[in-house]
Amino acid sequence: MREIIASRRNDHVKLAYCLSKSSSFRKKKGLCFLEGARLCADAAMSGNKTRALFFTPKAEIKYKDYIMRIKCPEDKIYVIDQSIADYLADTKNPQGVFSISDIPYTENKLSGVPRSGNFLALENIQNPDNLGAALRTAEAFGISGVVFGGACCDAYSPKALRAGMGAVFRLGVYTSADMPSAVRDFNSMGFSTFAAVPDRSALKVTDIxxxxxxxxxxxxxxxxxxxxxxxxxxxxxxxxxxxxxxxLNASAAAAVLMWEMMRGKEAGGVNDG
Amino acid sequence: MREIIASRRNDHVKLAYCLSKSSSFRKKKGLCFLEGARLCADAAMSGNKTRALFFTPKAEIKYKDYIMRIKCPEDKIYVIDQSIADYLADTKNPQGVFSISDIPYTENKLSGVPRSGNFLALENIQNPDNLGAALRTAEAFGISGVVFGGACCDAYSPKALRAGMGAVFRLGVYTSADMPSAVRDFNSMGFSTFAAVPDRSALKVTDIxxxxxxxxxxxxxxxxxxxxxxxxxxxxxxxxxxxxxxxLNASAAAAVLMWEMMRGKEAGGVNDG
Incomplete structure (x- = not known):
């Protein structure tokens, strides 16, 4: 039987905690911290290496279908006490399943972006719930990829990952600190580039x-x-x-705009613009 | 100069705290607790009586434009210490402005619903962020009213109010514990009633x-x-x-569905369904 970790001073727990709290630490390590059985399993199945897996004895039984899908070296599997689960969790009633996973795509610069498709570009989005929700919707609507421009909040924070249901692991994700230059690049590749503005004098999305x-x-x-x-x-x-x-909040606006973008693309699409 | 409340044992603070925490207490009192300068001002300007107003000395200066719009009897205005603001707040960095307001519409039964229009009916929505976001979007798109069916979470919780930006104060809101019967009522009034389902064999929203x-x-x-x-x-x-x-999360799905509902209604609307 495995030893149950009950101390916050345990090195694995300390690493997990720092990854959950610090964006710069995540970037430095190239790792992120995931909470929730489904999210941990989804990340693992998206091809991202699971570096460590934590669960409480209760969660091991309740979420065994998810846990068995997570490939992780046996010596990197840690059984944790409920108090440690509460300590690591970002939610009030944690499921008790957590993992440490590689961050994919951190080096994806815009130069590698496909030459066609439909992209969402997020500039300076602050709220991790909005960022995550927009990624989740982008995945549902078959958006080709997402560009993070300017100073968006960290897509690999526990909150953004949860709101996004791990969509960031499955979408093509690109970063550009200089959004005006990124838009120029898209323009020169022949993309139509649209700025979403709350301005009644702008073109209606339904007319595009x-x-x-x-x-x-x-x-x-x-x-x-x-x-x-x-x-x-x-x-x-x-x-x-x-x-x-x-x-209209940012993620609801993003949902409607992406919906309109993709609405007419399907076979038998009904967009009239 | 007003006395600054610094004790959690103060009766007004106790009332505010209980209203912030307990849905049944809110219902019993017919009151809700609001956090944030804009939300407090919006609720007051929507015609809901403000029964008490709380702010920190710092917030009084920073948010004075909002605060001056809130009609509240002078003897119900309380200046609070920062520690009390932190105690009452549901957010991590509270602005330091709070109010207690009447809950409107609690007695709005479905029998009073208008005989025409476009309604959103939410059944057993659990997450206050989703509920609030759906209300906010409903308001943006000019939905006539919202029906809460079954056992939805409380639309007057601090979290739902914040996510909804107080839309619940401005929308027509109706409740029905028995949703099937509510749908039958709408049917008999001549409404088209739609069940949103994640089922590829259902009618596409674009074909409606x-x-x-x-x-x-x-x-x-x-x-x-x-x-x-x-x-x-x-x-x-x-x-x-x-x-x-x-x-696709519940509030993103709600946004797209309401958008499609309203898309073709405007003059010059472009819906083809």
């Missing part, structure tokens, strides 16, 4: 022809897209609203 | 004619709509997805 390759840029929750990025986009686009315009 | 009055039923995050409710709906509707179907 999304049949070609396109990039939808979505900006910061409070301040929107930076003016220098807007200037590089070929068109400004807005979601026509009959109610209060400010009453 | 939403020109008349309609009700979109959205179910529990894990289990979907109850079978007895689905049976009463005239049609089952789904969002066609090219990616992983399970990768």
């Amino acid at each position: 022809d999304f049949r070609g390759s396109s990039v939808m840029v979505i900006g910061n929750e409070g301040n929107g897209i930076m003016p220098e990025t807007v200037r590089e986009c070929k068109k400004c686009v807005t979601i026509p609203m009959s109610g209060r315009a400010e009453s | 004619d939403f020109r008349g009055s309609s009700v979109m039923v959205i179910g529990n995050e894990g289990n979907g709509i109850m079978p007895e409710t689905v049976r009463e709906c005239k049609k089952c509707v789904t969002i066609p997805m090219s990616g992983r179907a399970e990768s």
